Amino acid sequence: MANHIVFLSLVALTLCHLAFAFEPSPLQDFCVADSTTSARVNGLACKNPMNVQEDDFFFSGLNIMGNTSNPVGSKVTPVTVAQLPGLNTLGISMVRIDYAPWGINPPHTHPRAAEILTVLEGSVQVGFVTSNPENRLISKVLQKGDVYVFPVGLVHFQRNVGYGNAVAIAALSSQNPGVITIANAVFGSNPPIAADLLAKAFQVETSLVDQLQSKF
Numbered sequence: 001m002a003n004h005i006v007f008l009s010l011v012a013l014t015l016c017h018l019a020f021a022f023e024p025s026p027l028q029d030f031c032v033a034d035s036t037t038s039a040r041v042n043g044l045a046c047k048n049p050m051n052v053q054e055d056d057f058f059f060s061g062l063n064i065m066g067n068t069s070n071p072v073g074s075k076v077t078p079v080t081v082a083q084l085p086g087l088n089t090l091g092i093s094m095v096r097i098d099y100a101p102w103g104i105n106p107p108h109t110h111p112r113a114a115e116i117l118t119v120l121e122g123s124v125q126v127g128f129v130t131s132n133p134e135n136r137l138i139s140k141v142l143q144k145g146d147v148y149v150f151p152v153g154l155v156h157f158q159r160n161v162g163y164g165n166a167v168a169i170a171a172l173s174s175q176n177p178g179v180i181t182i183a184n185a186v187f188g189s190n191p192p193i194a195a196d197l198l199a200k201a202f203q204v205e206t207s208l209v210d211q212l213q214s215k216f
């Protein structure tokens with residue numbers, strides 16, 4: 001009997017986990033983010049539906065090329081709930097990514113979203129790494145029209161391997177996917193992680209960690 005209850009509890013827990021692992025389903029047609037309220041909820045509070053306008057569901061400008069004049073040679077233009085309040089509670093968002101020749105979108109992860117990316121222009125090498133212990137790199141070169149998926153949470157990257165500029169559009173399964181850029185999180189945290197700790201973690205001299213920390 002006790003075993004039976006434990007088993008049922010486990011099943012219930014598993015189902016709860018499945019149901020709530022990602023963004024909850026909307027309980028109404030829409031919940032346009034209200035940027036004026038101080039109410040704190042998981043996501044953003046809803047604007048009064050009577051005050052909702054067509055522009056709450058609208059964003060313009062993904063035709064505009066991002067400025068890739070930066071050390072990595074890429075630029076992400078986001079359309080998340082911060083830019084498009086109508087995305088609140090819908091569990092989706094979009095980005096445009098521009099790449100200068102040989103520009104990279106450095107290794108990063110989205111804590112709350114899987115990502116599906118399509119190349120609109122150019123040749124883009126994409127890759128992601130599976131979790132421990134395999135840490136297998138799965139990588140491919142994409143051409144215009146090709147689509148790739150980065151599973152939720154996994155570290156991934158892109159690199160323009162063509163001659164001209166490259167452009168991609170990606171959709172993400174969160175209104176607010178979040179981005180953790182590995183180098184910035186590890187070497188650019190504020191305050192910094194102790195250099196001797198990172199030296200041991202990366203099995204290198206502390207001076208190399210100092211150098212990396214000075215860059216991020």
Ligand SMILES: *[C@@H]1O[C@H](CO)[C@@H](O)[C@H](O)[C@H]1NC(C)=O
Pocket residue numbers: 067068069070
């Ligand atoms: C692009 O960014 C660089 C570096 O921040 C800046 O110097 C340049 O003026 C920007 N170009 C445009 C067209 O905004």
